[in-house]
Amino acid sequence: MSADRSIDDVVPRETTWTTGTIITKEQPTPDQVRLRLHVDDRQGHDPGQHYVVRLRAPDDYTAQRSYSVASDNDDPLVELLVERFPDGEVSGHLADVAEVGDVLEVRGPIGRWFRWDTRTPAVCLVGGTGVVPAVSMLRTARRLDRRDLLRVAAVGRSPEHLPYAAELARAGALVAYTRHDDGDRPRGVPTAEELAPLAAGAEVAFVCGSPRFVALATPLLIGAGVDPTTIRVEQFGATG
Template identity: 45%
Template sequence: MALPTPWQTATVTDIRAETRTAKTFRLELADPRRHLAGQHYVVRLTAPDGYRAQRSYSVASAPDDRAIELTVELLPGGEVSGFLHEVVEVGDELEVRGPIGGFFAWDDESPILGVAGGSGVVPLMSMLRHSRAQGHPDLVQLVVSVRTPADLYYAGEITGPETTIVHTRQAPAGSHRPAGRLSAGDLEPILDADREIYVCGSPGFCDGATALLLDLGVDTHRIRVERFGPTR
């Protein structure tokens, strides 16, 4: 049995806003470890009285980046997300453990299709960034479903022929696709028999996206699913 990865100190070197409610935290690790695209880290907070809270966050940065980037959505009453958003500043230190996870990790060689809902794009962004950094952007096709243009994480990078954005509530001016839920018509043109499919998002989104893929004839063994629940 593999031993759990130890806790270590990470220094916050950059904080940037992705949306009105999401921030990306860049962390320099005291003991850098190469992660696989799709893995996550646990962030642990300890109060002066010894009380501890911890949450898991997917890594958004590519594996060859010596630092890690975690994108955190601020949740109402969020215990950990609130502290990260409202208290943590550049130069602060956090306690982290990772990288963790194997089922949703990508081997960086097989062609894949990523299907993300909202914040579910975070681990898939690591895959897209890695494929681009390796000079093989065609390995990763990415479909991201968001409510409005303002809700899209990494908006400056989710561009180009390997990416598709589906707006469910409000589409940008001039969009060829009207606002509406992810449909079979969004997925069918980019389905490829050689690609494994990584689906990530809320439980409802994952169930809906998986049902669409199965209706399109995708074998269940080609689909990997990671459901995001509220992590306050």
């Protein structure tokens, strides 16, 4: 795989269903599972893209769900983080039933709108499991030594509930907790004033999280000086 490419260098190919074998499975919290897959006939991905995972019952009933990729393109495995939703057919199976060695039906990478080209100055405001695409962006920026082009603010309830919290902090992200004081920073979402230095010079902004988070985050970025026409939004919920 190329060590230095951008969206402009990619000739998109139609994605088709293939198989992904679970190589590792971790549950960082009771409601989250981190899967690392070996994907057959894998195509390279750009940070911000996602995969669809499809489950098939013996009677051929299927259920599917989309999950953002956390890994860098140079990672030999595809890393997905799954949030377990109550009564979630796919997330429940992946969290409670799936085991290392299981083979899943997958399709990807998918998404041309919500991906970073690694060359455009960008800011991310992400919340909860919506941090996943920003993690992929940060890992890619580190590998390409383009960390000066990407700034991230991540919001979670507490360190125990925010995926990749330690990695985000090590990468220099602004990490804010809504139910936990963090050093000198009191609990609460970032203010527009806090976001302004991160947003300065950004030519594209990424917002990812629940509908409630998106409704909060987008006005904050605009208040921080981000041109609303540059904001790209990806939101998720229990039913996708």
